[in-house]
Amino acid sequence: MNDIWDCNADEMTKGDNLRIINSITKNTYEDIDGFTHYVFSKKMFENSRYSIPLNDFKLFQKFIEGGSREYPSDGNIPTDIVAAEARIILNEIVKISNDPNAPYHKDAVESMKKGKFALVRGTVKLYLGKYTSRDWRRKRFTDDIDLWIYKIDLLEHVLKTNGWTKHKITKEWEKMVCWKDPFSPATKEHILIASNDVNQGLDFGAGAYLDGSELKDIFKKKLNRGHNVDLSDIINVAMVFSKSEGFSIDEWYESWKSFEECANTRSTRIISNMISLVRHSYAIADYLERLGNILIQLHDLIFDKIFYPDTKIEKITRVSVHWQKYLKIHGHDKTRELIHSDIIEQGNKKIYYSKNLRHFGEHILLLLNSKLIYCKVVFEIFCEETILISPENSA
Structure with a gap:
């Protein structure tokens, strides 16, 4: 159906065409009203470094030890580290805006009219705005701070003041950042790039120019480009805010x-990207529901010192600085209780997120079907209820 959706799309980079979007041929059918129903399977993001265990106990272990499902990323630096650098930039602009004697004071005041978070886009905006789950914020990686600042001189002044240098060839602002790997004694380092999307005026594919730094602007870019990292980011916002209740x-x-706007x-x-968004949403919703139920069923295992001796507890606390401090002050048994409470909380959250995500998938499917009613096409997800729309409610 190349006249309705692309059967191949980009997963990692522009033009790679690695994603295959085919309906299940044997499940295609035409209803009594002449509508052709295309049924798609659910699909998880593929990760060569991690496969979801079929065994419930092994999945429980993976999650508790910080090794559960990872997220598609577009870089190598933990977002925690990148966000910390972004805060330094934003707080410096805030500081300048509050000091009438500071250079570029007027520019800073004008830049702050919509608040400091309006000056960032992309991954960092999603992180700083707390639009996503804690798990995403801990496991997402990127190499860029996407800024949205019209006052170029102000930005360059702030970057220079805080240790950034401009690459002579690429003209990009760079800074070497270092961090400790929580699961090894190694210290890692990587070059972080600060790019001002206002200044670049880039076209990110499919004629989609950047419009601004609000959530809808970020989504619009991601829906147009549709790489795995884009769809994953949208899904991780949706599971928090697309509330089923x-x-x-x-x-x-x-x-x-x-x-x-994108569906229009x-x-x-874009239709292809939105189909993929739905397929991934339903698959991840199923996974979250399963994981949540497992955490609630097996939460008491953390008290079993055969499965979780003190050395294991020490390893688990590496995922959280707070837990590490708590362990030093209160000891292993109290830390088990802390982790136990978190397991129950996370179990309930996973189930809550799964409901939200299924709700989101249904609404995207409804939107798609409403836009394609003119060509008598209905999209479905295998083993899920058909989402239909009447002609009078279509756009």
Whole structure:
């Protein structure tokens, strides 16, 4: 169906065409109203370094020891480290805006009109705005701080002041950052890049120019490009804010416009990306539900010193500086209780996130089907309820 969606799309880089988006041929059917139903399987993101254990106990162990499902990333530096550097930049601009005698004071005041988080985009914006789960913030990696600052002189002044240097050839601002690997004694280092998207004016594919730094602008770019990292980031925001019950934040409802605008283009690439978004959403929702139930069922195992001797507890605490400090002060038994409480909390959160994500997948599917009703096509997900829309409600 190349006239409706692309059967191949980009997973990692522009033009790689590694993602295959084919419906299940044997499940394709035409209903009595003449609509062709294309049924797609659910799909997890592939990770060569990690496979989800089929055994419940092994999955429990993986999660407790910090080695459960990883997230597609576009870099090598932990987002914790990148966000810390971004905070330094933003706080320096705040400081300048509060000091009438500081250089570029007026520029800083003007830049701060929408708040300091309006000056960043992308991964760092999602991190600093706490739009995602704690697990994502801990496991996402990137090499860039995407800034959105019109006052170029102000930005360059702040970068120079805080140890950044401009590469003579690429003209990119760079800084070497170091961090300790929590699971080994090794210290790692990598070059971090600060890019000002306003200054670059880049086209990120499919004619999608950057519009701003709000959540809907970030989503719009990610839906147009559609790499694994983009779809994963959207999913990790959706599982927190696409609430299956109750109300979400206003910014989430505002960001929904990006999905509608992208679907309205009826671009074969965007339709393909949105199909993939739905497939991944349903698959991850199933995984989260399973993991949540396992954590709730097996939470008391943390008290079993055969499975989790003191040495294992010490290893587990490496994933959290807070836990490491707690262990030093309160000892192993109290730390077990702390970890035990966290396991129960995480179990309930996973189930909550799975409901939200399934809710999100349903709404994206409904949106897609509403835009394609004119060509008498319905998309479905295998083993899930068909999402239909009546002609009078279609766009």
